[in-house]
Amino acid sequence: MIPSLDQLKIKIESAVPGARVEVIPNNSPANQPSLLIDNDHGFAVAKFLRDNSELRLDYCSNATGIDWPSVVTKEKVKVKKRVDGVEKEVEEVVEKKSPEYLESVYHLYSMALKHGPVIIRLRTVNRSDNVTLPSLTPLWRSCEFQEREIFDLYGIQFQGHPDLRRILMWDGFKDHPMRKDYIEPDDYEYEPTPHDDVLDKARQHSSKTAIKSVGDHGAGGSENRQTGGLPHKDATLEQPLHLPPQAN
Secondary structure, eight states, X not given: OOOOHHHHHHHHHHHSTTXXXXXXXXXXXXXXXXXXXXXXXXXXXXXXXXHOTTTOOOEEEEEXXXXXXXXXXXXXXXXXXXXXXXXXXXXXXXXXXXXXEEEXXXXXXXXXXXXXXXXXXXXXXXXSSXXXXXXOTTTOTTHHHHXXXXXXXXXXXXXXXXXXXXXXXXXXXXXXXXXXXXXXXXXXXXXXXXXHHHHHHHHHHHHHHXXXXXXXXXXXXXHHHTTTTSXXXXXXXXXXXXXXXXXX
């Protein structure tokens, strides 16, 4: 039987010198609290969880990425101030900005002892230039493709991963689509299952391209002389969207 997370925290910190472990509560209906482990000891702690005879967490069922951008919240606080020469306690509103970071979250089970999950999480320093975490693929092979997916969609760099490269997007793709500040392109040419909003974006992009092309030709250019001085009709508007055939 798995000990409580508070007991597991004590056990980890005793077994892995210097490790810092924090119990993260979860007030959702799932009610699955987790253990936040510091990056410097993340691999060593994970190895302990796998190899300890009482735990034997030999299987990672899934690894998930999470994006936590900074959030500004307002909070009322009471402060002491002098008002008309008299010290009084007044209420002020202060803004607090939360730190921003990325996380990878792992759900661990024991196939041998038939218990779990134990949920552990690793957290980057920020979301910009310090997004490296230790890879747990050398401990659980099931993490290999899932860490690649997290790298691809969130941008976390997994140190020690045997084959860290994109798995869903192509190599030349810019940015990471699952980040909350990701701005998707508007130049869709083809969508396997086209939805109305995707088609609208494609048409708007085609229109913008056509208008820019007309502007580039200029009012007195040879293009307009060929059309009797009328604005040149750009061929982009005449190009149909490359849509799949409709199912019967």
